[in-house]
Amino acid sequence: MTRSFADPETLFELVRSQTPVDVDGFKIGEPTGQIRCNECGRSAAAPAYIPHLPDCPQRDVTSNYYDETH
Ligand SMILES: [Zn+2]
Numbered sequence: 001m002t003r004s005f006a007d008p009e010t011l012f013e014l015v016r017s018q019t020p021v022d023v024d025g026f027k028i029g030e031p032t033g034q035i036r037c038n039e040c041g042r043s044a045a046a047p048a049y050i051p052h053l054p055d056c057p058q059r060d061v062t063s064n065y066y067d068e069t070h
Contacts, residue, residue, distance in 0.1 A: 011058055012036060012050075015043050 015034035017026035026032050036043040040056035052059040 011038055011061055012047055013038055 012035045014031045015036045017024055017028055017030050017032050019026075019028065021027045024032070034043045034045060035047050035050065037047075037050050037052060037056060037058055039058045040053040042050050042052055042056075044050040047061075
């Protein structure tokens with residue numbers, strides 16, 4: 001069972017800082033450069049690097065994305 005990565009915005013979201021700039025270096029609401037999986041909530045610098053939970057339905061999505069872009 002495979003899934004397309006044609007609509008990544010529905011599968012992943014940009015992580016935005018929820019703390020002031022003096023806490024993590026980013027202002028509140030500013031993108032931190034991390035991408036978060038909408039299903040399991042794990043995040044990484046790119047979708048292909050997200051350490052999905054074992055039962056996350058988007059694990060195969062990221063592998064497909066990786067195949068298509070590398
Ligand atoms: Zn996931």
